[in-house]
Amino acid sequence: MADDTAPPVGATLHLPTDRIRRFVADNDPPTPCLVVDLAIVAERYQALSDSLTEAAIFYAVKANPAPEILRLLVELGSCFDVASVGEIEACLRAGAQPSTISYGNTIKKRKDIAYAHEMGVRMFAFDSAQELDKLNAEAPGSTVFCRILTAGEGADWPLSRKFGCEPLMAVDLLRDAAQRGHRVGASFHVGSQQRHPNQWDGPLAEVAAMFRMLERDGVTPAVVNLGGGFPSRYSDVVPEIGAYGKAIRNSVARHLGPLMNGPDRPLLIAEPGRYLVGDAGVLFSEVVLVSRKSDLDERRWVYLDVGMFSGLAETMDEAIRYRIRTPHDGSESGPVVLAGPTCDSVDILYDKADYHLPMALRPGDVVEILSTGAYTTTYSTVGFNGFPPLKSYCV
Amino acid sequence: MADDTAPPVGATLHLPTDRIRRFVADNDPPTPCLVVDLAIVAERYQALSDSLTEAAIFYAVKANPAPEILRLLVELGSCFDVASVGEIEACLRAGAQPSTISYGNTIKKRKDIAYAHEMGVRMFAFDSAQELDKLNAEAPGSTVFCRILTAGEGADWPLSRKFGCEPLMAVDLLRDAAQRGHRVGASFHVGSQQRHPNQWDGPLAEVAAMFRMLERDGVTPAVVNLGGGFPSRYSDVVPEIGAYGKAIRNSVARHLGPLMNGPDRPLLIAEPGRYLVGDAGVLFSEVVLVSRKSDLDERRWVYLDVGMFSGLAETMDEAIRYRIRTPHDGSESGPVVLAGPTCDSVDILYDKADYHLPMALRPGDVVEILSTGAYTTTYSTVGFNGFPPLKSYCV
Secondary structure: OOOOOOOOOOOOOOOOOHHHHHHHHHHOOOOOEEEEOHHHHHHHHHHHHHHOOOEEEEEEHHHOOOHHHHHHHHHHOOEEEEOOHHHHHHHHHOOOOHHHEEEOOOOOOHHHHHHHHHHOOOEEEEOOHHHHHHHHHHOOOOEEEEEEOOOOOOEEEOOOOOOOEOHHHHHHHHHHHHHOOOEEEEEOOOOEEEOOHHHHHHHHHHHHHHHHHHHHOOOOOOEEEOOOOOOOOOOOOOOOHHHHHHHHHHHHHHHHHHHHHOOOOOEEEEOOOHHHHHHHEEEEEEEEEEEOOOOOOOOEEEEEOOOOOOOOHHHHHHOOOOOEEOOOOOOOEEEEEEEOOOOOOOOEEEEEEEEEEEOOOOOOOEEEEEOOOOOOHHHOEOOHHHOOOOEEEEO | OOOOOOOOOOOOOOOOOHHHHHHHHHHOOOOOEEEEOHHHHHHHHHHHHHHOOOEEEEEEHHHOOOHHHHHHHHHHOOEEEEOOHHHHHHHHHOOOOHHHEEEOOOOOOHHHHHHHHHHOOOEEEEOOHHHHHHHHHHOOOOEEEEEEOOOOOOEEEOOOOOOOEOHHHHHHHHHHHHHOOOEEEEEOOOOEEEOOHHHHHHHHHHHHHHHHHHHHOOOOOOEEEOOOOOOOOOOOOOOOHHHHHHHHHHHHHHHHHHHHHOOOOOEEEEOOOHHHHHHHEEEEEEEEEEEOOOOOOOOEEEEEOOOOOOOOHHHHHHOOOOOEEOOOOOOOEEEEEEEOOOOOOOOEEEEEEEEEEEOOOOOOOEEEEEOOOOOOHHHOEOOHHHOOOOEEEEO
16 A cells, blocks of 8 residues: 655665676677566556556556566456557457557547457547547447546647547536437546656546536436556656555545445556656667767766667657766766767757766666666667667566 | 748648558557658659759668659659668669669668678768778779768757868868768758758858868868758648759859859758658557546646657657547547556656647547658567567558
């Protein structure tokens, strides 16, 4: 259970783990590569389950769809939040039951909905009349949840604008959906890498107000989808997972108490991605060049063999700031601009973020980019500038 | 030769071309997909050759490394600017001679330089002492050119900060390089999709000043690399290619005249990427959803089956604004936000750019995104959100 005195997320985790170190020592894989420790994924799954006992966990497959991770989570009893037919197939290949899969993308082709329904998927997201029409036509008898707009404050990778509709529109759509024979619910997303556990409170109050309107019309809500947002440990300290569990439980009790204690208690769903796999991974990268632009330049430019287009896309606008270890840590350091290996000026990882790295850093040194298990491999391009996609290994 | 009355780039080109239309009609390829008309690539190669008769053309492979494009350009007599070992191998597979390949990335692993040199590549870029050390060690007897910093004004995809060093540092490095037995030169890049033909003038003046310093020390410069920057036709009109040729020829004559007319005339190099292949391609994409966020919303959200992570990465910060055709063009239109199909809020193509699309637009409609032959396929992710990489066809 949640422990208020627990340390922040990732604080007690020493990366790379021994298992990752051993794998690299034994196999010497060429850089750049990501190595994911499955034991950390299992620990995180357990910690989140313990912190949010009332919620079913639907892993956000997009965070890292490695077959080994999906198979582990199937074994642990996880459900799955998918964004596409490709992710449905990956889950089924890993042994997931179709009934444990939620098609959480609000933007789906009609034929993809039909395919998912045929495969046995019965849970779908939407946020518009047109998408509901598609679900009515292609996914009869499903559980459909409408995503509402949220502010996304306090999140390092906000998700506020593209998805969701106004709650009043959502109520109308859910009423229609219920009349068409669907079980209905609501979802929201507080933004990825959400640093403030209390950010679930506002949306839950909105959902409660929506549910009261629906109940007045005789519609019994079946699902409350809390979305994701649970963090990994990057440069900035984030609260421990128990704090998220406690804040969410309190908000659920405050806003949805009577409903949650009643006979028609809706299913509570959480969709962690980053939290489960982010801290489980370490990306190993070789320094290619350390240079200065002029003799007067104080800052060095450090170019790695991994960049924005080979896995580190979340450094866009320097949103996600990874911790970086080098073989020279502890020695004198100085300010750097950190960049990737391509001939693209956009491929700069950190400029404003004021990273400092050892003065002794040289080409050939291998740096460890910590907590890179989420949103890296799949963001990798097929071969921009002729560099191959990021390789990954699960240990 | 350059014709001052010629229309702007792309003005007389009607996309999709008949060949592209015929291919799509005959094959009905699933969306999203890119179709590239090789005849346009050949026309562009000829037009640039005619406009810049003095320059050798080194195709920037990163713009589109499709084997069909590389083979065509080998046939036409093009040379190649590459960013990696992967691109060297692609050129060699397409039949290019190693002597026609320039390794233009200033960030290279030592072992990759050694490999390139072993393959017969003899032209290399650098912009720092450390990189020159690698070239001295692994690529003896080469032509090495030092890239200088430029302002990159007037470019839609600027390249100013990551590459290049101060000209005074460049002179020192080139003097060292010459002493180590290399032939030496200078390069710069005015920024990709450069709208102003006069932007080559400033850097050419800098190069001329550098060359005078080198000549005083007895070093004869062997290469002037003009970089790329030649545009495709996106939403904004750009000058015709002859205007670029004329402006560059005038600047070369003004700043480097005596040298260019002397016995040791350096090789003039241009590295077009976007100009050769951009306007040759059309991306076909299906509308997945058209929605509003509330009943009061004036702007519709139009979601396509292609986005930032499946080829349209250059819409980042709405830098490159593609022209879009729909089956309903000519009918009443209204403002839209245009977005991709993934569960990522970053995957919004145009929001501030104020795109208008027909009110009649519906899911299932296929839209044509014009001039997408450059910097699309290779920017595509390996499978973000489970969506496959962008397919492409050359006709």
